[in-house]
Amino acid sequence: MGYSWKYLEHPADIKVEVKADSLRDLFKGALKTLAEILHPENLQTEESITQELNISSLNQEVLLVDFLNEVLTFSDIYNAIFDRVEFKVFEPQRLRAIIKGKRVKSFREEIKGVTYHGISIKKEDNHWRAILLLDV
Amino acid sequence: MCDMFNKAILQKISDYLWEIPQSYRKDMKVPARVYISQEMINTTEEEAFQQLVNLATLPGVQKYSLAMPDIHTGYASPIGGVVAIDSKEGIISPGLCGYDINCGMRLLLSSLTLSEIDSYIDKLASALQKEVPSGLGRGRKNKLSLLEIDKILEGGAERIVEQGYGVLEDLKHCEAGGKLEWANAQLVSKHAKERGRDQVGTLGSGNHFLEIQVVEEIYNSKIAQVFGLFKNQIVIMIHTGSRGLGHQVCTDYLKLMISALPKYKISVPDKEFACVPFSSPEGKKYFQAMAAAANFAWANRQSISYYVRNAWKKVVGNSGSRLKLLYDVAHNIIKREVYVIKGEKKEVLVHRKGATRAFPPHHSEIPDDYKEAGQPVLIPGSMGTNSFVLAGIPSGEQSFYSTCHGSGRVMSRHKARKILSASAILSSLRQKGIIVKCRSQKGITEEAPQAYKDIQQVIEVVHRAGLSIKVARLRPIAVIKGE
Incomplete structure (x- = not known):
């Protein structure tokens, strides 16, 4: 999959832009972006973890936020970073997926929530682009 | 999303109060007001004012949407936003309380002065860092049972004191006694x-901290005496x-409210404003769940x-006497309060997002020993x-x-990390x-003083605008931070 992300300016929180070749890769790329922001240096353990998700939302944009928030929830409960996802169902308003990652001793960032503020998913030329604001 | 805000729209009411008229945007139900100085307007980003305008569009909003001088861009409400919503006909909105429900301040007072404890400060700071997990994913070693969590959600600080981790006086000096009665753990x-x-x-991390501070200046000796504050006194802020x-x-x-928006035919300028009528089943449930989370924070x-008291006792010893709680107050919360509006008493839901309640002397909700002085308000600097x-x-x-x-x-955290040096x-x-x-170095650069407004200017505005009065200034001598 191809994806890229970068920080955008925001006075208090973390605003990021994620780009990917397809909509499905945009969701995967957003998950990896979250993992990179959360990821501590040299503090991961070798213990793997998988978790099943089943999410229904109002529309695709809300679904992306709900997906990432669900990932954050399990990160916090299990002290884990999830950086891979396998979609079993991937529809505009619903997804079922297995997320995979590793347990960690600590996080680099405390993300309180992925907000719905200014959330956008757009198809531009030959790629998909999402803007996300994370409350930290 | 709306067009960028033009600061020239701001109309001066006084040196410390500015208004955005209701005519600025047709969806505004009331004017928007911000307590701020001309100088601080210049350093506040346009988007924060735009978010204040958005607050003025909410169903049931009363008088004005308001912002305090520490206003900056948030994600629905600006940080520093206050809005009072009619509890009968208006809405309730989780985004206007925010993710960190009942984020707040607490100040513990010692009876010692700086000169009496100076040689212990480093040791005390290390003991505090060891006793209180501050970082990310650094929870306590023992996990509580879900049953105990339910008791905390409904009992708040009272549940902790009941188990011997505090004294009754602590509860008297907490907003709401450290427990909102309407909390329902089953809705969490x-x-x-x-x-x-x-x-x-x-x-936790981010801007959360523990500080050992010294009382540097007393502005109002009468109130300071009631609060138990004196010059050169050592205090601890949480x-x-x-x-x-x-x-x-x-x-x-x-998530629940976003899916309920069509049901109640509510249109909002941003999904983060998702709200439902307070009288609806969803609204009532959120209010009870929010109360439970607030109790968890207390x-x-x-x-x-x-x-902290354990660390104090270990380092300073019994001669240091007990640390007394001055007060504990929230700055992210939604409360039912009664105000006279258009000549009639009205119950409103005051949404405070980065704003502190400041009740006056003789208000029924402040402790008996502070009745003559007014509610203590605790404002941290950077x-x-x-x-x-x-x-x-x-x-x-008025606010x-x-x-x-x-x-x-x-300054954004990202920019602070890029341009500031931790060393x-x-x-x-x-x-x-x-x-x-x-x-972590990251925790130091992101929270550097350069990344924040000048606290002195913020305090001068609220003091001169008559929102609260200065009692004492505290100077940090040791900071224990999350990562």
Whole structure:
């Protein structure tokens, strides 16, 4: 999959832009972006973890936020970073997926929530682009 | 999203109060007002004012949408936003309380002066860092049972004191006695409870901190005496909230409310404003779940106080006497309060997002021993700068008895990391005689004083505008931060 992300300016929180070749890769790329922001240096353990998700939302944009928030929830409960996802169902308003990652001793960032503020998913030329604001 | 705000729209009411007229945008139901100086307007980003305008569009909004001088861009409400909504006909909105439900402040007072304890400060700061987990994923070693979490959600700080981790006087000096009676643990999800199991008694990261401070200046000796404050006194300030449990409650109910928007035919300028009528089943449920998360935050700060007192006793010994709680107050919360509006008493839901309640003398909701003085208000500065104790006054009614909550950011965390040096910041703090205990450089650069507004300016505005009055100025001597 191809994806890229970068920080955008925001006075208090973390605003990021994620780009990917397809909509499905945009969701995967957003998950990896979250993992990179959360990821501590040299503090991961070798213990793997998988978790099943089943999410229904109002529309695709809300679904992306709900997906990432669900990932954050399990990160916090299990002290884990999830950086891979396998979609079993991937529809505009619903997804079922297995997320995979590793347990960690600590996080680099405390993300309180992925907000719905200014959330956008757009198809531009030959790629998909999402803007996300994370409350930290 | 709306067009960029033009600051020329702001109309001056007084040196410290500016208004955006209702005519500015046709969806505004009331004017928007901001307590701020001309100088601070220049350094506040346009988007924050736009978000204040958005607050004025909410169903049931009363009089004005308001912002305090520490206003900066948030994600629905600006940080520093206050809005009072008619409880009968208006809405309730989780985004206007935020993810860190009942993030708030607590101040513990010692009976010792700086000269009496000077040689112990480094040791005390290390003991505080050891006793109170401050970082990310650094929960407490023992996880509480879900049953115990339910008891905390409904009992708040009272549940912690009942178990011997505090005294009854602590509860009297907490907003709402450290427990909102209408909390319902059954309306908090299992995910939220799971997140909270190892987080009671933990500081968290970001701008949360513990500080050892010294009372540097007394502005109002009469009120300071009532509060038990005196010059050169050593005090300990705690800033934290409801941790992952509170974040999850906000996430859960925002999701619920977004799906309920069409049902109630409510249109909002941004999904983060998702709201429902307060009288609806969803609205009532959120209010009870928010109360439970608020209780969790009070329990968290009460538990931290226990560990702080332990560290104090270990280092200073019994001669140091007990640390007394001055007050504990929230700055992210939604409360039912009654105000006279258009000549009639009306119950409103005051949403405070980065704003502190400041009730005046003789208000029924403040402790008996502070009745003549007014409610203590605790305002933290940024790392290494002064903090303040203020008191509520009658003229604060103009802002639904709300005042500022801190300095307010002016530089993004990302930019701070890029342009500031942790070692230079630490060196500058050391030169000022401030010890910093923080396990990461990132935590130091992101929270550097340069990333925030000048707290002195913020305090002058709320003092001169009559929202609250200055009682004492506190100077940090040791900072213990999350990462």
